[in-house]
Amino acid sequence: MEERKVRVRFAPSPTGPLHMGGVRTALFNYLFAKKNGGDFLLRIEDTDQTRFVKNAEAYIVESLKWCGIKVDEGIGVTPEGPYGPYRQSDRKPLYKQYAYQLIESGNAYFAFDTAEELAELRTKGEQTKVPFVYNHKTRMELCNSLTLSKEEVDRRLANGEQFVIRFKMPENQEVDLYDEIRKEVHFNTNELDDKVLYKSDGMPTYHLANVVDDYLMKITHVIRGEEWLSSMPLHVLLYRAFGWEDVMPKFAHLPLILKPQGQGKLSKRDGDKLGFPVFPLFWVGDDGETAQGYRENGYLPEAFVNMLALLGWNPGTEQEIFTMDELIQAFSLERVGKSGSRFDPEKTKWFNQQWIHRTDSKTLAEMFMKILKEKNISASMDYVVKVCDMIKERAVFVQDLWTNGYYFFEAPQSYEPKDVKKRWKDNASEKIQKTLEFLENESDYTSKVLEEKTMSFIATNEFNVGQICNCLRLAVVGACMGVHLFDIFEMIGKEETLNRVRKALQTIQVEE
RNA sequence: GGCGAGUUCGUAUAUCGGUUAGUACACAAGGUUUUCAUCCUUGUUAGAGCGGUUCGAUUCCGCUACUCGCUACCA
Numbered sequence: 253m254e255e256r257k258v259r260v261r262f263a264p265s266p267t268g269p270l271h272m273g274g275v276r277t278a279l280f281n282y283l284f285a286k287k288n289g290g291d292f293l294l295r296i297e298d299t300d301q302t303r304f305v306k307n308a309e310a311y312i313v314e315s316l317k318w319c320g321i322k323v324d325e326g327i328g329v330t331p332e333g334p335y336g337p338y339r340q341s342d343r344k345p346l347y348k349q350y351a352y353q354l355i356e357s358g359n360a361y362f363a364f365d366t367a368e369e370l371a372e373l374r375t376k377g378e379q380t381k382v383p384f385v386y387n388h389k390t391r392m393e394l395c396n397s398l399t400l401s402k403e404e405v406d407r408r409l410a411n412g413e414q415f416v417i418r419f420k421m422p423e424n425q426e427v428d429l430y431d432e433i434r435k436e437v438h439f440n441t442n443e444l445d446d447k448v449l450y451k452s453d454g455m456p457t458y459h460l461a462n463v464v465d466d467y468l469m470k471i472t473h474v475i476r477g478e479e480w481l482s483s484m485p486l487h488v489l490l491y492r493a494f495g496w497e498d499v500m501p502k503f504a505h506l507p508l509i510l511k512p513q514g515q516g517k518l519s520k521r522d523g524d525k526l527g528f529p530v531f532p533l534f535w536v537g538d539d540g541e542t543a544q545g546y547r548e549n550g551y552l553p554e555a556f557v558n559m560l561a562l563l564g565w566n567p568g569t570e571q572e573i574f575t576m577d578e579l580i581q582a583f584s585l586e587r588v589g590k591s592g593s594r595f596d597p598e599k600t601k602w603f604n605q606q607w608i609h610r611t612d613s614k615t616l617a618e619m620f621m622k623i624l625k626e627k628n629i630s631a632s633m634d635y636v637v638k639v640c641d642m643i644k645e646r647a648v649f650v651q652d653l654w655t656n657g658y659y660f661f662e663a664p665q666s667y668e669p670k671d672v673k674k675r676w677k678d679n680a681s682e683k684i685q686k687t688l689e690f691l692e693n694e695s696d697y698t699s700k701v702l703e704e705k706t707m708s709f710i711a712t713n714e715f716n717v718g719q720i721c722n723c724l725r726l727a728v729v730g731a732c733m734g735v736h737l738f739d740i741f742e743m744i745g746k747e748e749t750l751n752r753v754r755k756a757l758q759t760i761q762v763e764e
Numbered sequence: 765g766g767c768g769a770g771u772u773c774g775u776a777u778a779u780c781g782g783u784u785a786g787u788a789c790a791c792a793a794g795g796u797u798u799u800c801a802u803c804c805u806u807g808u809u810a811g812a813g814c815g816g817u818u819c820g821a822u823u824c825c826g827c828u829a830c831u832c833g834c835u836a837c838c839a
Contacts, residue, residue, distance in 0.1 A: 265839045300838055367837065374836090383765070383835075416837050434769070443767050443835090451837040458839050482768060482834035505769085508832070512775080515831070562788095566777055570787055589777080591770050592832060599776065599789045609802085646801040656801075671799080721798040733800035 258290025260473050265297045266308035269535035269543055270315050273509045276560045281475045282321045283583040294326040296339045299455045315532040318553050320576050335469040340461050347456035350464050351417045351449055359493040362415045363396040387445045388423045417450035427485045432504035432585045439485040447486055463490045474501045481505045504585050507564050508592040518595050528597040550649030555607035559600045564593045573606055605648045613640035620653045629661045642735045660743055663752050664730025671732040675722040676760055683715055684723050688753050697746045703738040727756030
């Protein structure tokens with residue numbers, strides 16, 4: 253077979269916000285495509301009108317964009333590309349001919365059983381513990397073009413009666429499949445059923461639409477979640493039935509992402525319960541329901557992507573921090589694991605911390621500026637960059653820039669009682685009063701210079717360094733925390749430093 | 765119930781028949797820091813069970829157990 257350009261697709265259903273498991277599937281597709289010089293397409297599989305959610309598509313596009321996953325072709329790109337449209341509802345008329353083609357070749361048939369009839373058979377099956385399956389064993393006892401006369405079928409079709417088209421699953425056939433991650437997988441067609449390919453509303457089901465579109469869009473590799481492994485034989489059989497086996501894509505089924513604790517796959521509920529996001533972006537649905545997002549919770553997209561990449565894949569080296577380009581370089585399907593991975597919110601925080609440390613202060617400052625603006629604080633870019641330089645290594649989330657650096661922008665509004673109790677004693681007020689007088693007489697507030705002078709002042713007065721410094725810190729920060737004391741003095745300047753010390757002297761005296 | 769897939773420290777993973785089973789997160793104890801955080805050092809903890817194959821199995825095979833997925837006119 254001649255070399256085909258690698259083309260992969262991410263094909264989500266717009267049924268709600270895109271789950272982080274979905275983002276990972278998109279990411280792996282993207283990494284694989286870029287690693288192999290191929291294209292990454294985005295196709296929307298909106299064949300189920302009953303579950304369609306309006307904002308979902310825009311959410312998907314925005315999520316991928318935030319993550320730095322660039323779509324080469326399809327939804328969100330203008331022009332969309334040569335194989336469009338890329339929304340299955342817009343391709344609706346196209347599927348019918350393929351379904352009929354399968355009927356003509358004897359691989360599919362019309363079925364007229366109503367949903368109610370089938371539901372009844374299923375409940376009956378449950379009661380008798382013989383589950384009902386629409387397959388080679390039962391199809392000849394049901395209402396379809398295999399059991400009805402040709403005239404009757406034609407009559408029903410002409411009358412516009414509701415029908416579906418089902419795949420006629422061959423009997424007792426061994427299907428040997430090859431999955432890029434799981435290697436050989438075998439099925440016997442007797443275990444499979446006659447899946448609906450074309451629904452009574454004129455829409456294809458996932459199976460038909462997926463195969464037809466992948467064929468038409470010249471997809472070379474299908475990389476998707478493990479929940480699809482069971483339908484792989486159906487899909488391969490469909491390629492065979494259509495006579496497309498020579499251009500059938502290769503398949504790779506990704507392991508699932510599991511709950512941090514307990515059992516089952518990761519769900520929105522876990523996030524609510526354990527306090528971490530399950531979605532990349534904040535979501536608010538038509539029903540007013542909301543969901544937390546990594547972006548709004550202060551995660552950097554680099555960290556989110558980095559974490560996702562290492563969930564189910566590893567480079568085989570001890571490197572853990574990867575840029576997108578490094579991921580592309582290092583990625584291969586061979587190193588994707590077979591077993592489900594439990595999601596670890598703690599490790600995710602660690603990734604974010606690492607990325608905040610690595611992100612240059614100017615980028616951080618731009619994000620910090622937005623937080624400051626919300627608080628009606630104005631500061632120069634230069635100043636904010638300096639602050640970020642000093643505090644970024646103690647931040648885990650973007651918003652920590654504020655919680656760990658507010659004192660660069662405003663005076664403390666209270667003094668941590670525990671620290672006051674621990675430090676503001678043994679005539680602290682008296683000593684700080686003296687120190688204040690000393691500080692008032694100093695003019696050079698350069699960190700190094702002021703530190704040196706203050707230290708000798710403390711020495712000549714035989715004060716305790718720890719006490720004085722911590723009390724000053726309490727005055728300026730409001731708690732025993734934060735960066736180097738004299739760096740704070742330099743940053744906020746003499747005037748502000750003195751004001752804060754004076755205020756502390758008044759306030760804390762009262763509390764004492 | 766049936767079918768498919770999976771199973772290494774608490775978690776994510778390395779190992780591609782021979783290792784004191786490595787690393788990271790988390791946790792614990794020290795150190796650094798006038799504070800907090802960062803950072804550094806050290807430490808605890810792992811091959812589901814049972815049978816094979818083999819000179820030797822975490823690694824190969826089988827069985828059992830458990831977990832996950834599928835079993836819709838949902839994807």
